[in-house]
Amino acid sequence: MSAVTVENLFMEYDGNPVLERVNLAVAHGTFTAIVGASGCGKSTFLRLLLSQERPTRGAIRIDGEPVAAEPTPDRGIVFQRYSVFPHLTVTENLMLPAELAGSRLFGRLFLGSRRRAREGVTNTLQRIGLWAARDRYPAQLSGGMQQRLAIAQALLMKPKVLLLDEPFGALDPGIRADMHAILLELWREENMTVFMVTHDIGEAFKLATRVLVFDKVRHDPDFPEAYGSTITYDLALTRKDAAPPPRLLNPPLEGGSKAQSAFGEGAAVADGPPPSRTLLAQSPTSPRGGGSMEPRSSRQGAH
Amino acid sequence: MTATLSGSPGKAGGDAVPRPKPPRRRLRLINRKPGRGAVVILGVIPFLLIVGGYLVASALRRAENPQDKLMPSLEAMGRAIVQYAFTPDVRSGDLILWADTAASLTRLGGGLAIAATIALVLGIAIGFLPHARATLAPVVAAISLIPPLSILPILFIIFGLGETAKVALIVIGIAPIMTRSVARAVAEIPQEQIVKAETLGASTWQLVTRVILPQALPHLVTATRLALGPAWIFLISAEAIQATSGLGYQIFLVRRYLAMDVILPYVAWITILAYSFDLALRVLSARAFRWANSAGRGL
Incomplete structure (x- = not known):
């Protein structure tokens, strides 16, 4: 059963289409990367998945149910920046979901329940390597630490779908590689469906089990805004660890990938070079399922 | 410059040839910053000038007319404060x-x-x-x-x-x-x-x-x-x-x-x-x- 289905999605801003005829079915546990040129609508697509914006037409379903009209805890989000709360320490950032759930009136816990919430995030703090920095404010953390915190915070709600909007775009290349490893381990461990928007093709192929390319299939040279983007390439990547692995009981965070290779027969390690992967399918899904990628004369005419 | 460069390698020190002085360039005004002490002194100067200017003007006026009320002396103000x-x-x-x-x-x-x-x-x-x-x-x-x-x-x-x-x-x-x-x-x-x-x-x-x-x-x-x-x-x-x-x-x-x-x-x-x-x-x-x-x- 598909975890996320998108049916005939259209998105227009002030009559200018950004996305058109987006159809998609994503299986549970898939790590989907979304790439495309600037302005191709990939971030818009992610905002639609999050219900941060509502589509002009079309439907988005998670586990068969239409998504709520506003952001809800079933979809976690990590933005490139501003994902954590600057006025809360690392610990307080992680305690926030428990406090919101435990106190509808104040959104704040006191005394014993507060202490229990604090103890509840101890494990998470140690796993993401922020134990030593637990009492610092986000402004005192490096970019990589902030994003680790943001990812951990988003995962606390156990979302069905984790959405990542260029989460590592502002990080140094070295830090980025570390973050990739952490993200892959969390993905395997939590067995969740991930959508990641990125402008870094290498990152997309390194992390994802499925890569979507957004682009315009129709162009009007006199009126560039006449048509929106859609999914032009849909690449499923075979990778030994692509399917969610057997669940380990409390798999250790460090050396998680080693445990992995013990299961899979010579499993491709997460940071292996992209050429080692084979493309399972390279099917340009043109709007009506036809094969042509040629710019076509419009059936709808200019808007 | 050339004199220094052409000096023989034997003269390791090279002291014999006088180095040309680097041209003394005055820093731009925006790059000249006062030290910590100077900041305090510079900040106090305008206050001293105002008080000093007042005292001088007050003294001059009162020398001319002891009944002057516009610029009272510090003593007069002190008496008012006490009162x-x-x-x-x-x-x-x-x-x-x-x-x-x-x-x-x-x-x-x-x-x-x-x-x-x-x-x-x-x-x-x-x-x-x-x-x-x-x-x-x-x-x-x-x-x-x-x-x-x-x-x-x-x-x-x-x-x-x-x-x-x-x-x-x-x-x-x-x-x-x-x-x-x-x-x-x-x-x-x-x-x-x-x-x-x-x-x-x-x-x-x-x-x-x-x-x-x-x-x-x-x-x-x-x-x-x-x-x-x-x-x-x-x-x-x-x-x-x-x-x-x-x-x-x-x-x-x-x-x-x-x-x-x-x-x-x-x-x-x-x-x-x-x-x-x-x-x-x-x-x-x-x-x-x-x-x-x-x-x-x-x-």
Whole structure:
């Protein structure tokens, strides 16, 4: 059963289409990367998945149910920046979901329940390597630490779908590689469906089990805004660890990938070079399922 | 340059050939910075010049006319201070300066507290709730453009000549700009944070209490600091026009007798009070909102 289905999605801003005829079915546990040129609508697509914006037409379903009209805890989000709360320490950032759930009136816990919430995030703090920095404010953390915190915070709600909007775009290349490893381990461990928007093709192929390319299939040279983007390439990547692995009981965070290779027969390690992967399918899904990628004369005419 | 380069390698020291001096370049003015001590000295100089200039001018005037009242001597001002601050008034038995200070600060504090409360509530509503913004933003913007002193007569008519009208003048004078300032700060909280909090299960009210309010408070303190100047203006104006006590009242009262020896210490005292308030708010902000001031620094 598909975890996320998108049916005939259209998105227009002030009559200018950004996305058109987006159809998609994503299986549970898939790590989907979304790439495309600037302005191709990939971030818009992610905002639609999050219900941060509502589509002009079309439907988005998670586990068969239409998504709520506003952001809800079933979809976690990590933005490139501003994902954590600057006025809360690392610990307080992680305690926030428990406090919101435990106190509808104040959104704040006191005394014993507060202490229990604090103890509840101890494990998470140690796993993401922020134990030593637990009492610092986000402004005192490096970019990589902030994003680790943001990812951990988003995962606390156990979302069905984790959405990542260029989460590592502002990080140094070295830090980025570390973050990739952490993200892959969390993905395997939590067995969740991930959508990641990125402008870094290498990152997309390194992390994802499925890569979507957004682009315009129709162009009007006199009126560039006449048509929106859609999914032009849909690449499923075979990778030994692509399917969610057997669940380990409390798999250790460090050396998680080693445990992995013990299961899979010579499993491709997460940071292996992209050429080692084979493309399972390279099917340009043109709007009506036809094969042509040629710019076509419009059936709808200019808007 | 060439002389140095062509020196034989044997002469390791190369002292024999005089190096040409690097051209002495004076730094641009913008790159010449005073040291720590110089900063203090430079800051004190204008004060000394003002005081010194006053003393010289005062001495010259009094040499010409010992009865001169416009520029009293320090001794005369000292006598006035002793009389107003430390000698009970014959008629009321009060220490006049302290009674005036208490009356003025009560009005000022009341006005600031009410204005800050209004600014916080309305500012968050306007900055955060789209419907509240549509409803309230235009009217707050319009009210903020009314010259407050022009409606002082209305306030006296409505509230009478007591304390209420003076506090109301301060509130009306500063609350609209403080509200707009808080609303702007709230509106500038990144949308990402609000969406993130929604995905963590926050309701609108919880968003206000846990995300918006804590981040609005430092801006409220800043807005209050900026409103202190106007608040003093409205306080002194209201007291000058209609009051029976207060710092502004006293200044305008003794103006009839050209009592510069009283007015000047009062003005200095008001300045000290205003500076202390500003300093206190600045320290409060730095202490209470460490997260807003800790960017890039370790704990």
